[in-house]
Amino acid sequence: MKVVIVDDHPLVRRGLTSILSLEESMEILGEATNSSEALNLFSTTKPDLALVNLRLGSESGLDLIINAIEQGATCKFVVLTSSMQKEDFNRAKEIGVQGYVLKEALPEELLHALQIINIGRKYYDPGVLDLIMKSSDSFEEDGHLKQLTPKEKEVLIEIGKGHSNKEISKILHITECTVKKHVSQIFAKLNLTDRTKAALYANAKGLVTYVVH
Numbered sequence: 001m002k003v004v005i006v007d008d009h010p011l012v013r014r015g016l017t018s019i020l021s022l023e024e025s026m027e028i029l030g031e032a033t034n035s036s037e038a039l040n041l042f043s044t045t046k047p048d049l050a051l052v053n054l055r056l057g058s059e060s061g062l063d064l065i066i067n068a069i070e071q072g073a074t075c076k077f078v079v080l081t082s083s084m085q086k087e088d089f090n091r092a093k094e095i096g097v098q099g100y101v102l103k104e105a106l107p108e109e110l111l112h113a114l115q116i117i118n119i120g121r122k123y124y125d126p127g128v129l130d131l132i133m134k135s136s137d138s139f140e141e142d143g144h145l146k147q148l149t150p151k152e153k154e155v156l157i158e159i160g161k162g163h164s165n166k167e168i169s170k171i172l173h174i175t176e177c178t179v180k181k182h183v184s185q186i187f188a189k190l191n192l193t194d195r196t197k198a199a200l201y202a203n204a205k206g207l208v209t210y211v212v213h
Contacts, residue, residue, distance in 0.1 A: 001025055001026050001027070001048045001049055001114070001118050002026075002027050002029050002045070002046075002047045002048045002049070003020060003026055003027065003028050003029065003047055003048065003049050003050070003051065003114075004028070004029050004030050004031065004032065004038075004041050004042070004045060004047040004049075004050050004051070004075075005017065005028065005030075005031045005032070005050075005051050006031070006032045006033075006037075006038045006041075006050060006051065006052040006053060006056065006061065006064070007031075007033070007051070007052075007053040007056070007080070008033045008034065008053065008056045008057045009053075012053070012080075012103075013031050013033075016051060016080075017031075019107045019110060019111065020111075020114075022107070022111065023111055023114075026114070029041075029045040029047050030045055033056070034056055034057065034059060035056060035059050035063070035064040035067065038050075038052070038056075038064055038068070039064070039067065039068060039071060042068050042071075042073045042075065043071070043073075046074075046075075047075045048075055048076065048118070049075055049076045049077075049078060049098075049114065049117065049118065050065075050068075050073075050075050050076070050077050050078070051078050051080055052064060052065060052077055052078065052079055052080065053079075053080050053081065054079050054080065054081035054082075054083055054088060054092075055081075055083075061079060061081075062079070062088075062091055062092055062095060062097075065077045065079075065095060065097060066095055069095075069096075076098040076099070076117055076118075077096075077097045077098060077099070078097065078098060078099035078100070078101060078113070078114065078117060078123075079092050079097050079099065079100045079101070080101055080102075080103055081100070081101075081102060081103060082102065082103045082104070084102075084127070084128065089124070089128050093124075093196060098117045098122050098123070099113055099114070099116075099117045099122065099123045099124070100123075100124045100125055100128060101113050101123070101125050102125045102127050102128065104127070105125060105127075113125075121162050122162070124196075129200060129203065145190075145205055147189040147190070148185075148186065148189060148190075149185075151172070151174075151182060152182050152185055152186050152189070153207075154172055155168055155172070155179060155182040155183060155186060156186050156198060156201070156202050156207065157202060157207045157208055158171055158172070159183070159186075159195055159198045159199050159202060160198070160199045160201075160202025160203055160207055160208035161208050162199065165179045165180055165183065183195075183198075186198060
């Protein structure tokens with residue numbers, strides 16, 4: 001996996017380089033300290049993944065990611081942050097970042113996150129998910145688990161584990177079309193709007209332990 005690092009703090013860049021160097025499958029192509037440098041780096045190196053600080057001095061890492069995508073960048077984006085603000089996480093999720101990792105994460109947690117992301121899944125730091133689940137009262141109001149059929153509950157559990165519809169169809173031995181119907185019913189019955197909220201719901205209700213999706 002070819003990686004670039006975008007962070008305005010030299011010590012953070014050095015620390016990330018040291019951590020990523022522990023993994024033989026990862027190659028660091030370069031570093032950038034601001035949006036201009038980053039856009040040039042994306043264009044010249046064509047990385048598989050970019051680690052981007054949420055805040056780059058006076059600039060926004062999320063704005064950088066939006067600009068990079070608009071300019072044709074195809075790499076996966078992982079936001080590194082010390083922010084526990086729900087608004088920051090929601091915006092990152094909305095623009096489609098593949099990962100959201102707190103800077104307090106252990107080295108092995110970061111490496112695990114990148115490996116998960118590299119195989120096509122998304123990873124949201126458990127610390128952020130804890131905050132969202134604790135700050136949201138909506139899960140208590142969204143509906144009741146008993147409304148779900150046994151099969152819908154099984155599908156919800158697999159969503160909570162981060163599995164796609166195709167993966168769920170293989171696990172539960174049903175067609176992908178049937179999975180989609182179950183997912184629609186789950187959203188309707190629990191008043192949920194997307195898979196992330198469904199995964200959070202499954203975790204909040206104790207159906208699974210922590211979302212990696």
